[in-house]
Amino acid sequence: MRTGKTGRRPGRSGSRERILEAARQRFADHGYDGASIRAIAADADVDPALIHHYFGPKQRLFVAAVELPIDGRDIAPLLSSGPREETGERFARFFLSIWEDPRPRASLSGMLRSAITDAGAAAMIRELLLVRILGPAVAALGVGDPELRVTLLGSQVIGLALLRYVLVVEPLASASLDTVVGAFAPTFQRYLVEPLGP
Amino acid sequence: MRTGKTGRRPGRSGSRERILEAARQRFADHGYDGASIRAIAADADVDPALIHHYFGPKQRLFVAAVELPIDGRDIAPLLSSGPREETGERFARFFLSIWEDPRPRASLSGMLRSAITDAGAAAMIRELLLVRILGPAVAALGVGDPELRVTLLGSQVIGLALLRYVLVVEPLASASLDTVVGAFAPTFQRYLVEPLGP
DNA sequence: TCGAGAATTCAACAGTCGTGGAACTCTACA
DNA sequence: TGTAGAGTTCCACGACTGTTGAATTCTCGA
Numbered sequence: 001m002r003t004g005k006t007g008r009r010p011g012r013s014g015s016r017e018r019i020l021e022a023a024r025q026r027f028a029d030h031g032y033d034g035a036s037i038r039a040i041a042a043d044a045d046v047d048p049a050l051i052h053h054y055f056g057p058k059q060r061l062f063v064a065a066v067e068l069p070i071d072g073r074d075i076a077p078l079l080s081s082g083p084r085e086e087t088g089e090r091f092a093r094f095f096l097s098i099w100e101d102p103r104p105r106a107s108l109s110g111m112l113r114s115a116i117t118d119a120g121a122a123a124m125i126r127e128l129l130l131v132r133i134l135g136p137a138v139a140a141l142g143v144g145d146p147e148l149r150v151t152l153l154g155s156q157v158i159g160l161a162l163l164r165y166v167l168v169v170e171p172l173a174s175a176s177l178d179t180v181v182g183a184f185a186p187t188f189q190r191y192l193v194e195p196l197g198p
Numbered sequence: 199m200r201t202g203k204t205g206r207r208p209g210r211s212g213s214r215e216r217i218l219e220a221a222r223q224r225f226a227d228h229g230y231d232g233a234s235i236r237a238i239a240a241d242a243d244v245d246p247a248l249i250h251h252y253f254g255p256k257q258r259l260f261v262a263a264v265e266l267p268i269d270g271r272d273i274a275p276l277l278s279s280g281p282r283e284e285t286g287e288r289f290a291r292f293f294l295s296i297w298e299d300p301r302p303r304a305s306l307s308g309m310l311r312s313a314i315t316d317a318g319a320a321a322m323i324r325e326l327l328l329v330r331i332l333g334p335a336v337a338a339l340g341v342g343d344p345e346l347r348v349t350l351l352g353s354q355v356i357g358l359a360l361l362r363y364v365l366v367v368e369p370l371a372s373a374s375l376d377t378v379v380g381a382f383a384p385t386f387q388r389y390l391v392e393p394l395g396p
Numbered sequence: 397t398c399g400a401g402a403a404t405t406c407a408a409c410a411g412t413c414g415t416g417g418a419a420c421t422c423t424a425c426a
Numbered sequence: 427t428g429t430a431g432a433g434t435t436c437c438a439c440g441a442c443t444g445t446t447g448a449a450t451t452c453t454c455g456a
Contacts, residue, residue: 158361163352
Protein backbone atom coordinates (compact mmCIF):
# COMPACT_ATOMS: atom_id res chain seq x y z
CA MET A 1 0.00 0.00 0.00
CA ARG A 2 2.57 2.57 -0.90
CA THR A 3 0.61 5.73 -1.42
CA GLY A 4 3.66 7.92 -1.12
CA LYS A 5 2.15 9.54 1.92
CA THR A 6 3.12 8.96 5.53
CA GLY A 7 0.85 7.84 8.35
CA ARG A 8 -1.38 4.92 9.05
CA ARG A 9 -3.58 3.44 6.31
CA PRO A 10 -7.33 3.01 6.78
CA GLY A 11 -8.59 -0.53 7.32
CA ARG A 12 -6.57 -3.71 7.55
CA SER A 13 -3.61 -3.58 5.16
CA GLY A 14 -2.07 -7.02 5.66
CA SER A 15 1.41 -5.56 5.51
CA ARG A 16 2.75 -7.90 8.14
CA GLU A 17 1.67 -10.96 6.22
CA ARG A 18 2.98 -9.60 2.95
CA ILE A 19 6.34 -8.94 4.59
CA LEU A 20 6.57 -12.50 5.90
CA GLU A 21 5.59 -13.90 2.54
CA ALA A 22 8.13 -11.79 0.69
CA ALA A 23 10.81 -12.63 3.25
CA ARG A 24 10.22 -16.36 2.88
CA GLN A 25 10.53 -16.08 -0.87
CA ARG A 26 13.67 -13.94 -0.78
CA PHE A 27 15.40 -16.07 1.85
CA ALA A 28 14.54 -19.19 -0.13
CA ASP A 29 15.86 -17.79 -3.39
CA HIS A 30 18.91 -15.88 -2.21
CA GLY A 31 19.86 -17.07 1.26
CA TYR A 32 20.32 -14.93 4.33
CA ASP A 33 22.93 -12.50 3.09
CA GLY A 34 21.56 -12.29 -0.43
CA ALA A 35 18.11 -11.31 0.72
CA SER A 36 18.21 -7.62 1.57
CA ILE A 37 15.67 -5.94 3.81
CA ARG A 38 15.13 -3.35 1.12
CA ALA A 39 14.35 -5.94 -1.52
CA ILE A 40 11.92 -7.70 0.80
CA ALA A 41 10.31 -4.36 1.55
CA ALA A 42 9.96 -3.62 -2.15
CA ASP A 43 8.37 -7.01 -2.78
CA ALA A 44 5.94 -6.39 0.04
CA ASP A 45 5.29 -2.85 -1.23
CA VAL A 46 6.29 -1.39 2.08
CA ASP A 47 8.94 0.86 3.58
CA PRO A 48 12.07 -0.92 4.92
CA ALA A 49 11.59 0.79 8.25
CA LEU A 50 8.25 -0.90 8.68
CA ILE A 51 9.97 -4.26 8.64
CA HIS A 52 12.24 -3.11 11.40
CA HIS A 53 9.24 -1.77 13.27
CA TYR A 54 7.58 -5.18 13.20
CA PHE A 55 10.46 -7.60 13.52
CA GLY A 56 13.49 -5.70 14.80
CA PRO A 57 16.88 -6.67 13.37
CA LYS A 58 17.26 -8.85 10.31
CA GLN A 59 18.10 -11.99 12.26
CA ARG A 60 14.71 -11.82 14.00
CA LEU A 61 12.92 -11.43 10.70
CA PHE A 62 14.72 -14.53 9.47
CA VAL A 63 13.61 -16.75 12.32
CA ALA A 64 10.10 -15.34 12.03
CA ALA A 65 9.93 -16.11 8.32
CA VAL A 66 11.74 -19.43 8.29
CA GLU A 67 9.84 -21.31 10.90
CA LEU A 68 9.93 -25.05 10.64
CA PRO A 69 6.65 -26.82 9.95
CA ILE A 70 7.87 -30.25 11.09
CA ASP A 71 8.09 -31.86 14.45
CA GLY A 72 10.56 -34.71 14.95
CA ARG A 73 8.06 -36.50 17.18
CA ASP A 74 5.78 -36.94 14.20
CA ILE A 75 8.37 -39.01 12.39
CA ALA A 76 9.34 -41.46 15.09
CA PRO A 77 6.02 -43.38 15.26
CA LEU A 78 5.76 -43.33 11.48
CA LEU A 79 9.13 -45.03 11.15
CA SER A 80 8.43 -47.60 13.82
CA SER A 81 5.05 -48.62 12.43
CA GLY A 82 4.98 -51.22 9.66
CA PRO A 83 7.53 -53.81 8.59
CA ARG A 84 11.09 -53.01 9.52
CA GLU A 85 12.48 -53.83 6.10
CA GLU A 86 10.41 -51.00 4.61
CA THR A 87 11.58 -48.36 7.07
CA GLY A 88 13.75 -46.69 4.45
CA GLU A 89 10.90 -46.43 2.01
CA ARG A 90 8.56 -44.97 4.60
CA PHE A 91 11.17 -42.40 5.48
CA ALA A 92 11.75 -41.56 1.83
CA ARG A 93 8.05 -41.05 1.18
CA PHE A 94 7.59 -38.92 4.27
CA PHE A 95 10.57 -36.77 3.51
CA LEU A 96 9.58 -36.25 -0.10
CA SER A 97 5.96 -35.53 0.75
CA ILE A 98 7.12 -32.54 2.75
CA TRP A 99 9.35 -31.11 0.06
CA GLU A 100 6.83 -31.65 -2.70
CA ASP A 101 4.52 -29.25 -0.90
CA PRO A 102 5.53 -25.76 -2.06
CA ARG A 103 4.90 -23.94 1.20
CA PRO A 104 7.35 -25.71 3.49
CA ARG A 105 9.70 -25.95 0.54
CA ALA A 106 10.29 -22.21 0.61
CA SER A 107 11.17 -22.29 4.30
CA LEU A 108 13.40 -25.29 3.95
CA SER A 109 15.14 -23.88 0.91
CA GLY A 110 15.84 -20.72 2.84
CA MET A 111 17.30 -22.64 5.74
CA LEU A 112 19.46 -24.75 3.51
CA ARG A 113 20.79 -21.89 1.43
CA SER A 114 21.46 -19.76 4.48
CA ALA A 115 23.11 -22.54 6.41
CA ILE A 116 25.89 -22.71 3.89
CA THR A 117 26.98 -19.11 4.18
CA ASP A 118 25.79 -17.77 7.49
CA ALA A 119 27.56 -19.30 10.47
CA GLY A 120 24.62 -18.82 12.80
CA ALA A 121 22.27 -20.54 10.39
CA ALA A 122 24.72 -23.41 10.08
CA ALA A 123 24.37 -24.04 13.77
CA MET A 124 20.65 -23.73 13.26
CA ILE A 125 20.50 -26.46 10.64
CA ARG A 126 22.53 -28.70 12.90
CA GLU A 127 20.24 -27.99 15.78
CA LEU A 128 16.93 -28.11 13.95
CA LEU A 129 17.34 -30.67 11.21
CA LEU A 130 19.77 -33.06 12.82
CA VAL A 131 19.15 -32.79 16.53
CA ARG A 132 15.47 -31.97 16.72
CA ILE A 133 14.09 -33.81 13.70
CA LEU A 134 16.29 -36.67 12.56
CA GLY A 135 17.75 -37.29 16.01
CA PRO A 136 14.57 -38.34 17.80
CA ALA A 137 13.43 -40.33 14.78
CA VAL A 138 16.59 -42.42 14.71
CA ALA A 139 16.75 -42.74 18.48
CA ALA A 140 13.26 -44.23 18.52
CA LEU A 141 14.42 -47.06 16.30
CA GLY A 142 16.77 -48.36 18.98
CA VAL A 143 19.69 -49.16 16.68
CA GLY A 144 23.40 -48.86 17.40
CA ASP A 145 25.49 -45.80 16.56
CA PRO A 146 22.54 -43.43 16.47
CA GLU A 147 24.63 -40.25 16.22
CA LEU A 148 26.62 -41.49 13.26
CA ARG A 149 23.44 -42.70 11.58
CA VAL A 150 21.86 -39.28 11.97
CA THR A 151 24.72 -37.63 10.12
CA LEU A 152 24.77 -40.27 7.40
CA LEU A 153 21.05 -39.81 6.94
CA GLY A 154 21.45 -36.04 7.05
CA SER A 155 24.14 -36.08 4.40
CA GLN A 156 21.87 -37.90 1.95
CA VAL A 157 18.78 -35.92 2.87
CA ILE A 158 20.53 -32.60 2.41
CA GLY A 159 22.25 -33.66 -0.79
CA LEU A 160 18.99 -34.85 -2.28
CA ALA A 161 17.09 -31.71 -1.25
CA LEU A 162 19.86 -29.51 -2.58
CA LEU A 163 20.03 -31.08 -6.01
CA ARG A 164 16.36 -31.82 -6.57
CA TYR A 165 14.69 -28.81 -5.00
CA VAL A 166 17.16 -26.00 -4.47
CA LEU A 167 19.54 -26.24 -7.41
CA VAL A 168 17.03 -28.10 -9.62
CA VAL A 169 19.52 -30.38 -11.33
CA GLU A 170 18.15 -32.63 -14.05
CA PRO A 171 17.15 -35.40 -14.43
CA LEU A 172 16.79 -35.75 -10.67
CA ALA A 173 14.59 -32.67 -10.39
CA SER A 174 11.93 -33.96 -12.78
CA ALA A 175 12.13 -37.64 -11.91
CA SER A 176 8.83 -39.13 -10.72
CA LEU A 177 8.23 -39.59 -7.05
CA ASP A 178 8.35 -43.35 -7.37
CA THR A 179 11.65 -43.24 -9.21
CA VAL A 180 13.17 -41.12 -6.48
CA VAL A 181 11.76 -43.29 -3.73
CA GLY A 182 13.05 -46.38 -5.49
CA ALA A 183 16.50 -44.88 -5.83
CA PHE A 184 16.92 -43.56 -2.31
CA ALA A 185 14.89 -45.94 -0.14
CA PRO A 186 17.64 -48.60 0.06
CA THR A 187 20.16 -45.94 1.08
CA PHE A 188 17.91 -44.67 3.84
CA GLN A 189 17.19 -48.25 4.84
CA ARG A 190 20.90 -48.89 5.38
CA TYR A 191 21.51 -45.68 7.31
CA LEU A 192 18.45 -46.25 9.47
CA VAL A 193 18.43 -49.89 10.49
CA GLU A 194 20.96 -52.08 8.73
CA PRO A 195 24.49 -52.76 10.00
CA LEU A 196 26.98 -50.14 8.90
CA GLY A 197 30.53 -51.49 9.26
CA PRO A 198 32.84 -52.35 6.39
CA MET B 199 54.50 -5.80 1.34
CA ARG B 200 52.49 -2.79 2.36
CA THR B 201 55.05 -0.09 2.92
CA GLY B 202 52.46 2.64 2.74
CA LYS B 203 54.25 4.03 -0.27
CA THR B 204 53.15 3.78 -3.86
CA GLY B 205 55.18 2.33 -6.71
CA ARG B 206 56.73 -0.97 -7.56
CA ARG B 207 58.58 -3.02 -4.93
CA PRO B 208 62.15 -4.21 -5.51
CA GLY B 209 62.63 -7.88 -6.23
CA ARG B 210 59.95 -10.55 -6.56
CA SER B 211 57.16 -9.89 -4.08
CA GLY B 212 54.93 -12.89 -4.68
CA SER B 213 51.83 -10.73 -4.39
CA ARG B 214 49.98 -12.61 -7.08
CA GLU B 215 50.43 -15.91 -5.31
CA ARG B 216 49.46 -14.46 -1.96
CA ILE B 217 46.31 -13.02 -3.51
CA LEU B 218 45.32 -16.40 -4.94
CA GLU B 219 46.03 -18.11 -1.66
CA ALA B 220 44.00 -15.60 0.32
CA ALA B 221 41.17 -15.74 -2.22
CA ARG B 222 41.00 -19.52 -2.00
CA GLN B 223 40.79 -19.35 1.76
CA ARG B 224 38.16 -16.61 1.81
CA PHE B 225 36.00 -18.21 -0.86
CA ALA B 226 36.22 -21.50 1.00
CA ASP B 227 35.24 -20.00 4.33
CA HIS B 228 32.64 -17.45 3.29
CA GLY B 229 31.42 -18.28 -0.20
CA TYR B 230 31.39 -15.96 -3.19
CA ASP B 231 29.35 -13.10 -1.80
CA GLY B 232 30.77 -13.34 1.68
CA ALA B 233 34.35 -13.06 0.49
CA SER B 234 35.02 -9.41 -0.22
CA ILE B 235 37.82 -8.20 -2.44
CA ARG B 236 38.89 -5.90 0.34
CA ALA B 237 39.17 -8.70 2.88
CA ILE B 238 41.15 -10.81 0.45
CA ALA B 239 43.42 -7.86 -0.21
CA ALA B 240 43.94 -7.36 3.51
CA ASP B 241 44.81 -11.04 3.98
CA ALA B 242 47.29 -10.84 1.13
CA ASP B 243 48.67 -7.56 2.52
CA VAL B 244 47.98 -5.79 -0.70
CA ASP B 245 45.83 -2.98 -2.07
CA PRO B 246 42.39 -4.01 -3.40
CA ALA B 247 43.14 -2.27 -6.66
CA LEU B 248 46.06 -4.61 -7.25
CA ILE B 249 43.66 -7.53 -7.31
CA HIS B 250 41.62 -5.76 -9.91
CA HIS B 251 44.78 -5.03 -11.84
CA TYR B 252 45.73 -8.71 -11.96
CA PHE B 253 42.42 -10.47 -12.31
CA GLY B 254 39.84 -7.90 -13.44
CA PRO B 255 36.35 -8.22 -11.98
CA LYS B 256 35.58 -10.42 -9.00
CA GLN B 257 34.09 -13.21 -11.05
CA ARG B 258 37.41 -13.68 -12.86
CA LEU B 259 39.28 -13.82 -9.58
CA PHE B 260 36.91 -16.53 -8.43
CA VAL B 261 37.50 -18.79 -11.40
CA ALA B 262 41.23 -18.14 -11.13
CA ALA B 263 41.29 -19.08 -7.44
CA VAL B 264 38.86 -21.95 -7.49
CA GLU B 265 40.35 -24.01 -10.21
CA LEU B 266 39.57 -27.66 -10.03
CA PRO B 267 42.48 -30.02 -9.42
CA ILE B 268 40.64 -33.08 -10.71
CA ASP B 269 40.11 -34.43 -14.16
CA GLY B 270 37.16 -36.71 -14.78
CA ARG B 271 39.27 -38.82 -17.08
CA ASP B 272 41.44 -39.82 -14.13
CA ILE B 273 38.49 -41.40 -12.39
CA ALA B 274 37.07 -43.50 -15.19
CA PRO B 275 39.98 -46.00 -15.45
CA LEU B 276 40.21 -46.20 -11.68
CA LEU B 277 36.58 -47.20 -11.40
CA SER B 278 36.78 -49.75 -14.20
CA SER B 279 39.90 -51.47 -12.87
CA GLY B 280 39.43 -54.13 -10.22
CA PRO B 281 36.44 -56.23 -9.25
CA ARG B 282 33.09 -54.70 -10.13
CA GLU B 283 31.57 -55.41 -6.73
CA GLU B 284 34.14 -53.09 -5.14
CA THR B 285 33.50 -50.18 -7.48
CA GLY B 286 31.68 -48.22 -4.78
CA GLU B 287 34.52 -48.66 -2.31
CA ARG B 288 37.12 -47.56 -4.87
CA PHE B 289 35.06 -44.48 -5.60
CA ALA B 290 34.64 -43.73 -1.91
CA ARG B 291 38.36 -43.99 -1.26
CA PHE B 292 39.25 -41.84 -4.24
CA PHE B 293 36.73 -39.19 -3.38
CA LEU B 294 37.79 -39.04 0.27
CA SER B 295 41.49 -39.00 -0.57
CA ILE B 296 40.92 -35.76 -2.45
CA TRP B 297 39.00 -34.04 0.31
CA GLU B 298 41.37 -35.17 3.04
CA ASP B 299 44.09 -33.18 1.32
CA PRO B 300 43.79 -29.62 2.62
CA ARG B 301 44.75 -27.83 -0.59
CA PRO B 302 42.01 -29.03 -2.91
CA ARG B 303 39.65 -28.93 0.02
CA ALA B 304 39.79 -25.16 0.11
CA SER B 305 38.91 -24.92 -3.57
CA LEU B 306 36.14 -27.44 -3.33
CA SER B 307 34.71 -25.85 -0.21
CA GLY B 308 34.63 -22.53 -1.99
CA MET B 309 32.85 -23.99 -4.96
CA LEU B 310 30.31 -25.70 -2.79
CA ARG B 311 29.58 -22.74 -0.57
CA SER B 312 29.34 -20.39 -3.51
CA ALA B 313 27.18 -22.70 -5.55
CA ILE B 314 24.42 -22.44 -3.00
CA THR B 315 24.02 -18.69 -3.10
CA ASP B 316 25.40 -17.45 -6.39
CA ALA B 317 23.33 -18.46 -9.38
CA GLY B 318 26.30 -18.47 -11.74
CA ALA B 319 28.28 -20.73 -9.45
CA ALA B 320 25.31 -23.10 -9.27
CA ALA B 321 25.57 -23.59 -13.01
CA MET B 322 29.29 -24.02 -12.49
CA ILE B 323 28.91 -26.84 -10.00
CA ARG B 324 26.52 -28.54 -12.36
CA GLU B 325 28.94 -28.12 -15.21
CA LEU B 326 32.15 -28.95 -13.38
CA LEU B 327 31.28 -31.51 -10.76
CA LEU B 328 28.44 -33.33 -12.46
CA VAL B 329 29.12 -33.00 -16.16
CA ARG B 330 32.90 -32.90 -16.33
CA ILE B 331 33.89 -35.11 -13.40
CA LEU B 332 31.18 -37.55 -12.38
CA GLY B 333 29.63 -37.69 -15.86
CA PRO B 334 32.57 -39.27 -17.70
CA ALA B 335 33.28 -41.57 -14.80
CA VAL B 336 29.78 -43.02 -14.81
CA ALA B 337 29.57 -43.12 -18.58
CA ALA B 338 32.70 -45.25 -18.73
CA LEU B 339 31.03 -47.92 -16.63
CA GLY B 340 28.48 -48.60 -19.34
CA VAL B 341 25.46 -48.92 -17.06
CA GLY B 342 21.87 -47.89 -17.75
CA ASP B 343 20.40 -44.52 -16.76
CA PRO B 344 23.76 -42.78 -16.56
CA GLU B 345 22.32 -39.27 -16.16
CA LEU B 346 20.11 -40.23 -13.24
CA ARG B 347 22.99 -42.13 -11.66
CA VAL B 348 25.19 -39.06 -11.88
CA THR B 349 22.70 -36.97 -9.95
CA LEU B 350 22.14 -39.68 -7.35
CA LEU B 351 25.88 -39.95 -6.89
CA GLY B 352 26.21 -36.18 -6.83
CA SER B 353 23.55 -35.82 -4.16
CA GLN B 354 25.41 -38.16 -1.81
CA VAL B 355 28.83 -36.78 -2.65
CA ILE B 356 27.75 -33.22 -2.03
CA GLY B 357 25.84 -34.06 1.13
CA LEU B 358 28.81 -35.93 2.53
CA ALA B 359 31.28 -33.18 1.66
CA LEU B 360 28.98 -30.54 3.09
CA LEU B 361 28.50 -32.21 6.45
CA ARG B 362 31.96 -33.68 6.97
CA TYR B 363 34.19 -30.97 5.52
CA VAL B 364 32.30 -27.72 5.12
CA LEU B 365 29.90 -27.61 8.06
CA VAL B 366 31.99 -30.03 10.17
CA VAL B 367 29.11 -31.87 11.79
CA GLU B 368 30.00 -34.45 14.41
CA PRO B 369 30.47 -37.36 14.64
CA LEU B 370 30.76 -37.61 10.88
CA ALA B 371 33.51 -35.01 10.72
CA SER B 372 35.87 -36.90 13.04
CA ALA B 373 34.96 -40.42 12.00
CA SER B 374 37.90 -42.47 10.75
CA LEU B 375 38.43 -42.87 7.04
CA ASP B 376 37.58 -46.56 7.19
CA THR B 377 34.35 -45.88 9.05
CA VAL B 378 33.30 -43.38 6.42
CA VAL B 379 34.28 -45.66 3.56
CA GLY B 380 32.40 -48.52 5.18
CA ALA B 381 29.31 -46.40 5.62
CA PHE B 382 29.16 -44.88 2.15
CA ALA B 383 30.71 -47.49 -0.13
CA PRO B 384 27.50 -49.55 -0.44
CA THR B 385 25.55 -46.41 -1.32
CA PHE B 386 28.01 -45.48 -4.04
CA GLN B 387 28.03 -49.08 -5.22
CA ARG B 388 24.27 -48.95 -5.74
CA TYR B 389 24.30 -45.61 -7.51
CA LEU B 390 27.20 -46.65 -9.73
CA VAL B 391 26.52 -50.19 -10.92
CA GLU B 392 23.60 -51.90 -9.25
CA PRO B 393 20.01 -51.86 -10.53
CA LEU B 394 18.06 -48.86 -9.29
CA GLY B 395 14.34 -49.43 -9.70
CA PRO B 396 11.91 -50.07 -6.85
C1' DT C 397 -15.06 12.95 22.20
C1' DC C 398 -10.45 12.54 23.34
C1' DG C 399 -6.12 10.59 23.74
C1' DA C 400 -2.88 6.54 23.61
C1' DG C 401 -0.81 3.94 20.68
C1' DA C 402 -0.41 1.30 16.29
C1' DA C 403 0.87 1.73 11.44
C1' DT C 404 3.42 3.93 8.10
C1' DT C 405 6.71 6.86 5.59
C1' DC C 406 10.78 9.94 4.87
C1' DA C 407 15.30 11.27 5.50
C1' DA C 408 19.56 10.35 7.04
C1' DC C 409 23.67 7.95 9.13
C1' DA C 410 27.62 5.21 9.03
C1' DG C 411 29.30 1.20 6.82
C1' DT C 412 30.74 -1.73 3.13
C1' DC C 413 31.13 -3.00 -1.49
C1' DG C 414 33.34 -3.35 -6.45
C1' DT C 415 35.60 -0.67 -9.57
C1' DG C 416 38.10 3.08 -12.15
C1' DG C 417 41.68 6.63 -12.76
C1' DA C 418 45.87 8.80 -11.75
C1' DA C 419 50.29 8.69 -9.96
C1' DC C 420 54.40 6.62 -8.54
C1' DT C 421 58.48 3.24 -8.62
C1' DC C 422 60.92 -0.42 -10.05
C1' DT C 423 62.53 -3.96 -13.92
C1' DA C 424 63.99 -5.46 -18.39
C1' DC C 425 65.32 -4.79 -22.65
C1' DA C 426 67.09 -1.94 -26.67
C1' DT D 427 71.45 5.18 -20.74
C1' DG D 428 66.75 5.58 -22.01
C1' DT D 429 62.29 4.03 -22.01
C1' DA D 430 58.14 0.85 -22.29
C1' DG D 431 55.75 -1.51 -19.26
C1' DA D 432 54.81 -4.23 -15.00
C1' DG D 433 53.78 -3.70 -10.16
C1' DT D 434 51.79 -1.04 -6.68
C1' DT D 435 49.31 2.45 -4.03
C1' DC D 436 45.94 6.25 -2.98
C1' DC D 437 41.72 8.36 -3.67
C1' DA D 438 37.23 8.77 -5.09
C1' DC D 439 32.75 7.44 -7.13
C1' DG D 440 28.26 5.51 -7.00
C1' DA D 441 25.62 1.92 -5.28
C1' DC D 442 23.90 -0.71 -1.71
C1' DT D 443 23.50 -2.26 3.17
C1' DG D 444 20.97 -2.39 8.07
C1' DT D 445 19.31 0.67 11.24
C1' DT D 446 17.45 4.86 13.69
C1' DG D 447 14.61 9.07 14.74
C1' DA D 448 11.12 11.96 13.79
C1' DA D 449 6.84 13.06 11.69
C1' DT D 450 2.33 11.83 10.08
C1' DT D 451 -2.16 9.48 9.95
C1' DC D 452 -5.31 6.28 11.32
C1' DT D 453 -7.85 3.05 14.98
C1' DC D 454 -9.86 1.90 19.19
C1' DG D 455 -11.00 1.86 23.91
C1' DA D 456 -12.19 4.99 27.95
